[in-house]
Amino acid sequence: xxxxxxxxxxxxxxxxxxxxxxxxxxxxxxxxxxxxxxxxxxxxxxxxxxxxxxxxxxxxxxxxxxxxxxxxxxxxxxxxxxxxxxxxxxxxxxxxxxxxxxxxxxxxxxxxxxxxxxxxxxxxxxxxxxxxxxxxxxxxxxxxxxxxxxxxxxxxxxxxxxxxxxxxxxxxxxxxxxxxxxxxxxxxxxxxxxxxxxxxxxxxxxxxxxxxxxxxxxxxxxxxxxxxxxxxxxxxxxxxxxxxxxxxxxxxxxxxxxxxxxxxxxxxxxxxxxxxxxxxxxxxxxxxxxxxxxxxxxxxxxxxxxxxxxxxxxxxxxxxxxxxxxxxxxxxxxxxxxxxxxxxxxxxxxxxxxxxxxxxxxxxxxxxxxxxxxxxxxxxxxxxxxxxxxxxxxxxxxxxxxxxxxxxxxxxxxxxxxxxxxxxxxxxxxxxxxxxxxx
Numbered sequence: 001x002x003x004x005x006x007x008x009x010x011x012x013x014x015x016x017x018x019x020x021x022x023x024x025x026x027x028x029x030x031x032x033x034x035x036x037x038x039x040x041x042x043x044x045x046x047x048x049x050x051x052x053x054x055x056x057x058x059x060x061x062x063x064x065x066x067x068x069x070x071x072x073x074x075x076x077x078x079x080x081x082x083x084x085x086x087x088x089x090x091x092x093x094x095x096x097x098x099x100x101x102x103x104x105x106x107x108x109x110x111x112x113x114x115x116x117x118x119x120x121x122x123x124x125x126x127x128x129x130x131x132x133x134x135x136x137x138x139x140x141x142x143x144x145x146x147x148x149x150x151x152x153x154x155x156x157x158x159x160x161x162x163x164x165x166x167x168x169x170x171x172x173x174x175x176x177x178x179x180x181x182x183x184x185x186x187x188x189x190x191x192x193x194x195x196x197x198x199x200x201x202x203x204x205x206x207x208x209x210x211x212x213x214x215x216x217x218x219x220x221x222x223x224x225x226x227x228x229x230x231x232x233x234x235x236x237x238x239x240x241x242x243x244x245x246x247x248x249x250x251x252x253x254x255x256x257x258x259x260x261x262x263x264x265x266x267x268x269x270x271x272x273x274x275x276x277x278x279x280x281x282x283x284x285x286x287x288x289x290x291x292x293x294x295x296x297x298x299x300x301x302x303x304x305x306x307x308x309x310x311x312x313x314x315x316x317x318x319x320x321x322x323x324x325x326x327x328x329x330x331x332x333x334x335x336x337x338x339x340x341x342x343x344x345x346x347x348x349x350x351x352x353x354x355x356x357x358x359x360x361x362x363x364x365x366x367x368x369x370x371x372x373x374x375x376x377x378x379x380x381x382x383x384x385x386x387x388x389x390x391x392x393x394x395x396x397x398x399x400x401x402x403x404x405x406x407x408x409x410x411x412x413x414x415x416x417x418x419x420x421x422x423x424x425x426x427x428x429x430x431x432x433x434x435x436x437x438x439x
Contacts, residue, residue, distance in 0.1 A: 026058040032157060032185025036072045039160070039178045042083065042170040044076035050181045052157075062097040066109075068139075070161075074169050074179065077121075085119025085169045088130065089161065091139050105145045113137050115161070117169055126171045134166035145187075153187045226250075256280075266335030279335050286310075289321035289342035305346050305353075305438070320346060320355075320436035323381060324429060327364075330376040332384060340381065343436055344389035356437040357381050358399045362428040363410055367402060374400035381434045397439070406431050 032052040038044035050072030058064040068091055075084040091113020099106040115137045116130030128135060141159035148154055160180045168177025223232045226240045228250055235250030244263045245253045252261035256270040258280055265280030274293045275283045282291035288300045288310055295310030304312050305320075321339040323332060332340075347353055359374030359381075378398040385391040408430035 027190045028054075028056045028058075028064075028153075028187045029190075030054045030056070030153075030155070030185055030187030032155065032183040034157075034181055034183030036074055036179055036181045038074055038076055038170055039180055040168055040170045040172055042077040042081045042172050044074050044179075046075050048072065048074045048076075050183065052181075052183055052185065054187075056095070056187075062100065064095045066093045066095060066111075067091075068093060068113075070181070072181070077170065080122060081170070081172060083119055083121045083170050085117050085171075087115060087117035087169055089113055089115045089137060089139075090130070091137065093139060093141075103147055106142075107145065108140075108142050110138070110140045113139055115163060119169065119171060121171050128166060134163065136164045138162050138164065151189045153189070155183075155185050155187060157181075157183045157185070159183075266333065281335060281338060284342075287342055287345065289339065289346075302345060302349070304349060320438070322436075323434050325377055325432040325434075327362075327428075327432070328373070329432075330373065330380045332380060337384070337388070340384055340389065344385060344391055346438075347385075347391050347395060348389075354395045354397065354439045356397045356399055356439055357385075358401055358435050358437065360401055360405065360407070360431055360433050360435070361403050362431040363403045363406065364428065371400050371402035374402045377432075377434050403431075407433065 030053070032054075034050050034052075036044070036048045036050040050070060052068060052070050054066050054068040056064045056066035070089040070091075071087075073084070073086045075082075077083050091111050093109045093111035095107050095109035097105045097107045114130050114135045116128055116132070116135055118127040119125070139159060139161050141157055143155055143157035146154045158180065160178060162178035166177070169179055170177065221231050221233060224230065224235070225232050225238055226235070227242060228235070228240045228244065228246045230246060230248070230250035232238055237246070237249075237251045240246055240250065240252055241263065244261070247253060252263060254261050254265070255268050256265070257272065258265070258270045258274070258276045260276060260278065260280035262268045264278075267276075267281050270276055270280060270282055271293060274291070277283060282293060284291050284295070286295070286298055286300045287302065288295065288297075288304065288306045290306060290310035292298055297306070297310050297312060300306055300310060300312050306312050320343050323336040323339050325332070343355070347355060357378045359376065359378035361370035361373045361377075363370075365373075375398060378400055382393070382396045382398055385396060386393055408427035410428050410431065
């Protein structure tokens, strides 16, 4: 069990960490403004503004991917080398926080992109298309970030951009033809206002939070409020009484599938498809003691005597319902009172009838003891007929056959529905009974 629990813990933790950033905001848009400076042999002069726009997504607290665009202008040089150029660059960067505190981060980034420009040098125009063969550039940068709120960050950035070929912005064919920029700006993080941005999430805190979630999930797997052996998380019936047998989903067993759980079912082996009452007893509309599914005369007059098929007869040979008992018990449950009511109705409708009440037992135990138990059961039934239904004692005769005349083969095991098999009581319960004979 411990190995399984440890395995589940690792599995849930790995799954949780795979989505660990989802609880934080991880998408940013930003804008920055600054100054550009030529790094070639020709120096830049004057005011050289540069504007930056970017969209970034953090894939962890320290790593992000971004797409950036830069617009700007440069002028400089003297006499023959004087130039004035407008430029635009687009590039994709990978950034990494090399030092990070709760409210300050130092990062480096780098990437590849494209550079296009259009300029004038001593009244001679020159240009480079953004998608020309010489437009590829390499970008490197270092900078700081500071969070003003969960959504807004301030930033300072110094970057160097070098074309991989061509003459660069100053249009001078030299080895050094890059330019640099210094910018400050703001970024806005999309997501819930009450949630931190993922770049400010401490990985240790994230791990600790996920471990706590895993522990809570694992704890929920061991909670079993009704004590039926099925955890609450999977239990479809979370108020099962103590000791009641349940299936894998925690629902009380209903072997005969009549809609009444076995622990409430007075007749747990009802035939398939028959209608039952709230106690699991098959309905008997005319109350003649023969259930509807077996009753050939379902509208017999109240109090008349019938045979085992529910057909009305006169005199001896009438069918009266049998009552059943628990192991070694002579106490009747209330489910049997309905059967005794049928017996009482027959006696009251036929004042001349006398009734022999015969008690039986299963084969467990000594014969003498079983005879006495059968007689005790017969007397218990007579007592109820007298006290509850006001039947005259002189009309009732107690008898016992003990373990003789077993009704059911006790070696036979019941093959129940859905593959269950009785291996405890078998059919013995059918022999623990009281029968009635009209005399």
